[in-house]
Amino acid sequence: MIQPHIQCEKVSKMVLLPGDPQRVDRVGGFLDDAVVIANNREFKTLTGSYKGMQVTVTSTGIGGASAVIALEELINCGGEYFIRIGSAGAVQKDINIGDLIISMASVREDGASAMYINKDYPAVSDFEILTALKNNAVKLGYEHHVGVTRSHDSFYIDDEIEKMEFWNKKNVLGSDMETASLFVIGKLRGVKVGSVLNNVVLYSKDVKDGVNDYVNQKDLAQQGEDREILLALESLHEIKINRDGSF
Numbered sequence: 001m002i003q004p005h006i007q008c009e010k011v012s013k014m015v016l017l018p019g020d021p022q023r024v025d026r027v028g029g030f031l032d033d034a035v036v037i038a039n040n041r042e043f044k045t046l047t048g049s050y051k052g053m054q055v056t057v058t059s060t061g062i063g064g065a066s067a068v069i070a071l072e073e074l075i076n077c078g079g080e081y082f083i084r085i086g087s088a089g090a091v092q093k094d095i096n097i098g099d100l101i102i103s104m105a106s107v108r109e110d111g112a113s114a115m116y117i118n119k120d121y122p123a124v125s126d127f128e129i130l131t132a133l134k135n136n137a138v139k140l141g142y143e144h145h146v147g148v149t150r151s152h153d154s155f156y157i158d159d160e161i162e163k164m165e166f167w168n169k170k171n172v173l174g175s176d177m178e179t180a181s182l183f184v185i186g187k188l189r190g191v192k193v194g195s196v197l198n199n200v201v202l203y204s205k206d207v208k209d210g211v212n213d214y215v216n217q218k219d220l221a222q223q224g225e226d227r228e229i230l231l232a233l234e235s236l237h238e239i240k241i242n243r244d245g246s247f
């Protein structure tokens, strides 16, 4: 059945999940035979192959609500392994623009996962994907940080600066808006979900400084995005080879 939001019926087992629909097209540049198979609302879907492995790429839009709609519908279409390839803002000073943040778990400040289950339930990465992301980041020589991230539902809250200072002291690495929701719903549905985030904003007590850094350092952020795409593709490929043998 064609799914109501993503407008797809069948997808690959291996799926990449950027937030931004334009990132879907950029991932297509890393694939052979990339074809856009659906484009509805924030959900743009492309399929292609990487070193002979079939891959689907679907954008999830901004926030957990649309991300879990995409995840649920992609599972209905045959998706089994999912890696979010997102962007994030650093919450620690030693994380530079374009560094990769590999999330092992996420603080649940999102609303979507709370609709499914109370906050005693953890938002954690799939272990096989987490291990593959870490090992391949080392192999590829990419600057990366592995640890706890935080997913939220708005930048524009009155106590944003205080909140950043709070999570900084708790050793949270970075903020995004989808990882926690995807981790929780992935675990509840029994599929494998991981997340790698390209840092696009330096940690600063003044959010405006961070935004200026992003504007001035676009090249580094773009390089980070290229690296997260390759890292995710290499990780899924390694998992597929380990499971199926060579193909």
Ligand SMILES: O=P(O)(O)O[C@H]1O[C@H](CO)[C@@H](O)[C@H]1O
Pocket (backbone or CB within 6 Å): 018, 019, 020, 061, 062, 063, 085, 086, 087, 088, 175, 176, 177, 178
């Ligand atoms: O670049 P993407 O993957 O959309 O990720 C980040 O960027 C958006 C906010 O600007 C949110 O979706 C956040 O999680």
Ligand SMILES: O=c1cc[nH]c(=O)[nH]1
Pocket (backbone or CB within 6 Å): 087, 088, 089, 090, 175, 176, 177, 200, 201
């Ligand atoms: O600062 C940032 C940048 C991207 N995404 C976020 O959620 N926060």
